[in-house]
Structures are given as structure tokens and as C-alpha cells.
Amino acid sequence: MASSSSSSLLFPFFLILFSCLISVSSSRRSLIDRTLPKNLPRSGFRLSLRHVDSGKNLTKIQKIQRGINRGFHRLNRLGAVAVLAVASKPDDTNNIKAPTHGGSGEFLMELSIGNPAVKYSAIVDTGSDLIWTQCKPCTECFDQPTPIFDPEKSSSYSKVGCSSGLCNALPRSNCNEDKDACEYLYTYGDYSSTRGLLATETFTFEDENSISGIGFGCGVENEGDGFSQGSGLVGLGRGPLSLISQLKETKFSYCLTSIEDSEASSSLFIGSLASGIVNKTGASLDGEVTKTMSLLRNPDQPSFYYLELQGITVGAKRLSVEKSTFELAEDGTGGMIIDSGTTITYLEETAFKVLKEEFTSRMSLPVDDSGSTGLDLCFTLPNAAKNIAVPKLIFHFKGADLELPGENYMVADSSTGVLCLAMGSSNGMSIFGNVQQQNFNVLHDLEKETVSFVPTECGKL
Numbered sequence: 001m002a003s004s005s006s007s008s009l010l011f012p013f014f015l016i017l018f019s020c021l022i023s024v025s026s027s028r029r030s031l032i033d034r035t036l037p038k039n040l041p042r043s044g045f046r047l048s049l050r051h052v053d054s055g056k057n058l059t060k061i062q063k064i065q066r067g068i069n070r071g072f073h074r075l076n077r078l079g080a081v082a083v084l085a086v087a088s089k090p091d092d093t094n095n096i097k098a099p100t101h102g103g104s105g106e107f108l109m110e111l112s113i114g115n116p117a118v119k120y121s122a123i124v125d126t127g128s129d130l131i132w133t134q135c136k137p138c139t140e141c142f143d144q145p146t147p148i149f150d151p152e153k154s155s156s157y158s159k160v161g162c163s164s165g166l167c168n169a170l171p172r173s174n175c176n177e178d179k180d181a182c183e184y185l186y187t188y189g190d191y192s193s194t195r196g197l198l199a200t201e202t203f204t205f206e207d208e209n210s211i212s213g214i215g216f217g218c219g220v221e222n223e224g225d226g227f228s229q230g231s232g233l234v235g236l237g238r239g240p241l242s243l244i245s246q247l248k249e250t251k252f253s254y255c256l257t258s259i260e261d262s263e264a265s266s267s268l269f270i271g272s273l274a275s276g277i278v279n280k281t282g283a284s285l286d287g288e289v290t291k292t293m294s295l296l297r298n299p300d301q302p303s304f305y306y307l308e309l310q311g312i313t314v315g316a317k318r319l320s321v322e323k324s325t326f327e328l329a330e331d332g333t334g335g336m337i338i339d340s341g342t343t344i345t346y347l348e349e350t351a352f353k354v355l356k357e358e359f360t361s362r363m364s365l366p367v368d369d370s371g372s373t374g375l376d377l378c379f380t381l382p383n384a385a386k387n388i389a390v391p392k393l394i395f396h397f398k399g400a401d402l403e404l405p406g407e408n409y410m411v412a413d414s415s416t417g418v419l420c421l422a423m424g425s426s427n428g429m430s431i432f433g434n435v436q437q438q439n440f441n442v443l444h445d446l447e448k449e450t451v452s453f454v455p456t457e458c459g460k461l
Contacts, residue, residue, distance in 0.1 A: 044249065044271020045209045049107040049124060051259065051266070052229045060260035061413040064422060064435065065374050067106055067259075067343030075346060075426060105341035106434055107256070107266060108230050112204040113216075114154030120146040120231035124268065126340045129239035129303050130170075130186045131203075131246075132194050132217030133232030140221045144231040151199065151218055160198040166215040167198055169240040184217055192224020194233075214246055236340075237303030238446070244270065251275050253443040254340060255458035256434055258407065264459025274443055277461065292452040293397035295444075300332030305444065307432060307451065308398035309336045312351070314358040315391035321351045326430060336430035338437070338451060344375075345409075345433045346426035352376070359421060362391040368418050378420040381412065388419065395432075402453055408436050 052070075053063045105123035112119045113133065120133060134141045136150045151157040160166050160182045162175035167182035174183040182198040196219040202212040219232075235242040236252065244252055253274040256266045269277050296306035309326040312319050325348050328335030334348070347355065356377050360367060365379035365388065381388075390410055394403045412419045422435050441461075443452040 044251075044269065044273035045205055046273060046277075047109050047111075047205055047268040047270070049109055049254065049256070049266035049268055050121075051257075052106055052108060052123075054262055056262075059413060059415070060258075061373060061411050061416075061420065063259050064343055064411060068374055068424075070106070071342050075342070075431070105230075105233070106343060107340060109234060109268065110206075111234070112207070113149060113201050114151075115156040115202050116154070117202070117204050117210075118147065118149060118154075120144075120149070123230040123233045124236060124340065125233055126236045127304060127337070127342075128186075128188065128233065129235040129237040129242040129245070130184075130194075130217050131214065131232075131234050131241070131243055132186070132196070132219050134222055135196060135218035135220055138220050138222075140223060141219075142222060142224075146231045148231075149218070154201065156202040156212060157218075158200045160200060160215060166200075166241065170198065173198070186217060188224070193222070194219040195221040211247070214243070215241065235303070238297075238305060239303045242303075244446070247271070250447040251443065251445050253277060253441050255441040255456055255461055256340070256438045257459045258438050259343075259435055261459055266458055267461050275445075277441060290452050290454045291397075291400035291402050292450050293399040293402075295446075295449040295451055296328055296335065297449075298328055298332055298335065304337040304339075305451065306335050307338050309395060309430065310398055311396040312347075312355060313392075313394040313396065313401075314355060315362045317358060318396075319351070319354050319358060321354055325351045333428055334430075336432060338432045338442075340434050340437070342431045342433040343435055344422045344424055345436045346424050346429075346431045348430050349425040349427060351430070352423065352425035355423070356421075359391060364389065365419065372416060373413070373418060373420050375411075375420040375422065376424050378418045381414075381417045381419055383417075390419075399450070400453075404436055405439070405455075408438055 051063075053066055058066070105125045107124045108121045109124050110119065110121055122133070134144060134148045136148050136152075138148055141148060159179065161180055162177075162182050164182065167173050167175075170182070170184050170186070172185045172187075174185075175181075176183050176197075183196070184198050185193065185195045187193040194217055196217055198215060199218050200213050200215050202210055203214045203216075204210040236244055239245065247270065249271045251272065251274040252268065252270045254266065254268045255277075257264045294308050296308055298304060298306055306328055310323060311321065326334070326336055346352075359377060363379055365381065368378040368380045390406060392403060393409050394401055409422050410419060411422050437453075439456060439458050441454040441456040441458070443454070445452070
């Protein structure tokens with residue numbers, strides 16, 4: 001178990017103390033005929049990430065509420081896939097065993113595509129693989145903040161043939177024999193989708209790292225309301241179409257600033273630079289220890305990064321939850337994924353019920369049942385400034401126990417006078433969300449199949 005340490009949050013109207021009891025404490029398919037993209041930076045590269053609500057006059061709890069609303073359909077869809085996969089018979093033609101991808105997202109990256117390069121902002125999604133943008137001529141496209149990409153104006157654009165490894169890696173594809181072009185349909189958990197031609201292009205990151213030959217979807221029919229904050233999507237999942245896989249990189253990390261920080265940028269590190277940053281930040285920490293845990297694979301959902309959660313401690317008590325509650329079942333259902341595109345953590349409903357009861361019993365505040373925040377568990381704050389003791393929270397993963405800082409799971413709102421737990425319940429699959437990951441440098445090592453958490457002031461990298 002992680003050692004106890006003092007931890008506190010200072011709000012304008014009161015001090016919250018995080019404590020135990022009363023005392024203060026605180027899969028990749030091989031692309032054998034796929035050539036490596038050219039001009040890869042040897043040491044990797046860094047990208048700035050911007051939260052979709054950055055710069056807006058919103059409180060922390062308002063940003064969390066908006067994120068919950070954006071991810072609502074995706075969460076329900078993932079739960080439905082789990083239920084239907086179990087209910088379907090092996091010979092059922094309507095069997096819904098096809099992989100479901102995250103869709104939408106909470107962070108944007110800036111990049112350029114083509115020659116001459118055209119800038120656009122893309123949603124970053126660790127829950128899907130395909131890189132895509134909207135393309136002319138568009139038969140069904142959503143409004144986007146930048147001009148729609150015109151492949152006829154780029155000298156580096158090239159259609160992907162039907163026999164290519166990239167085309168074969170698509171979950172759904174069709175060969176347009178007249179054009180010898182690979183047509184794709186890619187669907188997401190929030191019922192959004194993109195359809196078009198698979199192609200290769202030159203992508204430029206941070207105005208200096210130009211990489212040619214990256215496979216992407218040139219979407220001409222794009223449906224759903226989950227993408228309007230960007231002009232496309234960059235998948236960072238485990239499948240062969242993701243940016244990480246196409247670059248043949250085995251490491252990447254991201255460091256997300258606090259959701260209430262509107263000034264500093266979050267960061268994404270790709271390649272050897274990712275582990276270099278982790279070593280640098282880890283070496284500078286006084287008494288902090290990197291927490292490394294195992295990654296699991298799910299053949300039925302190959303894009304997702306699954307963690308092996310074995311238990312949870314609230315305060316000084318390890319919750320009485322069956323270990324099987326969080327296990328990835330043989331039929332591909334259940335388990336817990338780590339996801340940068342989901343705002344809060346969702347636990348399988350039976351486990352969340354136990355956590356909610358234990359949390360409530362350890363709080364000295366009355367429960368707020370108004371439902372005004374959209375969060376499952378809130379407490380009424382006192383009118384006068386007061387020290388509020390909040391139980392610590394530890395996730396027991398295979399390989400490491402991760403104790404979260406208080407600001408990563410509690411959120412106060414002075415305007416409504418509530419203090420809320422930034423977690424919720426789900427049906428089937430559990431998700432470790434981005435609020436719980438903030439101010440950790442989260443390193444994915446795909447060769448060792450591990451994820452490491454390094455406590456980091458992400459805004460100062």
C-alpha cells in the first residue's frame with residue numbers, strides 16, 4: 001500500500017484536508033507490406049495539447065459537467081456492446097463483436113497535413129486508432145473550425161490500394177475497383193462515424209516535424225456531434241492504424257494539467273522522448289515513486305489499453321468487492337480501460353455502490369441529493385470556512401498501488417455550495433478517466449506492456 005502523506009487543497013472559502021480516518025494524511029496486427037513513414041525524428045517529439053474547454057469562463061465543476069455530457073453516449077454504447085456481445089450467439093449474423101472505438105475526446109492537438117501544409121486541430125483519442133479529417137468533395141460534413149482539406153491541392157496525397165496492409169487493417173473496408181482505392185467506414189461509441197477513402201499524406205507536427213507516408217482517412221461522409229470541437233481525429237490506440245503504431249514507436253506519454261488550469265498546456269510525448277521526460281521528472285521528485293502497472297490485451301477490443309484493477313481502498317478500508325468485478329472476462333466484456341478522452345472515472349455499478357457507501361460513511365458532511373451537478377455523490381458544504389476531512393483513495397492495480405491526490409477525485413463548487421466525488425457508475429466496463437490522471441506523466445510502454453504514473457507538475461514541463 002502506498003505510504004501516507006500530508007495533502008491539502010486550499011479553496012477561497014475553506015480548506016479540505018485529505019485524510020485516513022480523523023488524522024490528516026493524505027495489440028498490434030503486423031503490416032508486413034507497410035513501409036515506415038519517412039523523416040521520423042530520432043528522439044521522438046513533443047506536442048502541445050489543449051483542453052476543448054480551455055479559455056472558456058467555466059468553473060472546474062462546469063468543465064467536468066460538460067465533459068460528462070460529451071461522453072454520455074460513448075459510455076452507454078460501450079456498456080451496450082458488452083451486454084450484446086454476451087447475449088449474441090456465435091452463429092448470429094447480427095452478433096455485435098466488431099470492435100467499438102472511443103470517439104469524441106477532451107483534448108486537441110495542432111498539426112498540418114499535405115503539401116503545401118494546411119493547419120488544423122484534431123481530437124486526440126487513446127480509445128481509437130484511425131487518423132482522419134474531413135475532405136472535399138464533402139457529401140455530409142459537420143462544421144469545423146478550419147477549412148476542409150482538399151486532396152487535389154496537395155502534391156503528397158496518395159490513395160491507398162485495396163491490397164495494402166493499411167486497408168487490410170481496417171475493421172470495415174470496401175474495394176472501389178474502378179479507382180483501385182480502399183474505402184473505409186469507421187464507427188465510434190457515441191454513434192458518430194466517418195466514411196471515405198484511405199490515403200497517405202505528409203503530416204507536420206509542431207511546425208517542424210514533417211513525416212510523409214502516414215495513412216489516414218479522407219472522410220467525405222461524417223456523422224455525429226462528437227467531433228465539432230476539432231477538424232478530425234488522431235487515434236493513439238493499440239491497433240495498427242494509430243499514429244503510434246504507424247510510427248513504429250513503442251513508447252508515448254501524456255501529461256495533463258488540472259482541468260481548472262486555463263493557462264498552461266498539457267503535453268504529449270512520442271518516442272524515446274517520452275521515457276526521457278519521465279526519467280527527468282522522476283529524478284527531480286522528492287520522495288515520490290513512479291508507479292508502474294501491467295497492461296492487458298482484449299482481442300475483441302484491440303484498440304483499448306486495459307488495466308488490471310484488483311481492488312480499491314477508501315480511507316483505511318479496502319473495499320469488499322469481488323476481484324472478478326474488475327476482471328476482463330474471456331468473452332471480452334468487463335475490465336477497466338485507461339482513457340484520455342473520458343473525463344471522470346467510471347466503476348462497474350456494484351463496485352461504485354460499495355465505494356459510494358464507504359465514502360459517505362467517512363464524510364462529516366450531509367449528502368446533497370439535489371442532483372444539480374450531474375455527479376453521483378455530492379455533499380453540502382458548511383456556510384462558514386471549515387477544515388473538511390476527506391478519505392484518501394487508492395487504486396490497487398497489478399504491479400502498483402496508486403494513491404490519488406485529493407484534487408484528482410474531489411471537486412468543490414462555491415456557487416452551489418457542494419463538494420462532489422468526480423466518479424460515477426457504469427454497466428460492465430470500467431474506465432479510468434482523465435481527471436484522475438491529471439498532473440501525472442502517464443507513460444505507455446507498448447514493448448513492456450506497462451503504464452507508469454509519475455507525479456508531475458504538467459504545466460511546468
